[in-house]
Amino acid sequence: MFYLKNIIPILGKLFLGSPETYRMLGVYTEEFGNSKNIHRIFNKLEFEVEYVEYFYGCASGIKGRKIK
Structure with missing residues (x-):
């Protein structure tokens, strides 16, 4: 979860300029299981x-x- 919530959004911001989309990935994963x-x-x-x-x-x- 640390990777999904913290590292992926940073990489999304660096490479694609939009961390919000990737920040939600951790939220969805945690809720969905x-x-x-x-x-x-x-x-x-x-x-x-x-x-x-x-x-x-x-x-x-x-x-x-x-x-x-």
Whole structure:
């Protein structure tokens, strides 16, 4: 979280001139957590969902489709 909240905004300001966009990345990440919660929500509905980890667990996501 330190990296997302402090280092990324500085790099965003240095290279792109807009630190605010990157400052929000830490806020969103902290609030959202990981994809396991979203996976549980969609798995209960009419969806076929798969939880996927990327970069040896550093990032996660879900993929799926709606069941007809």
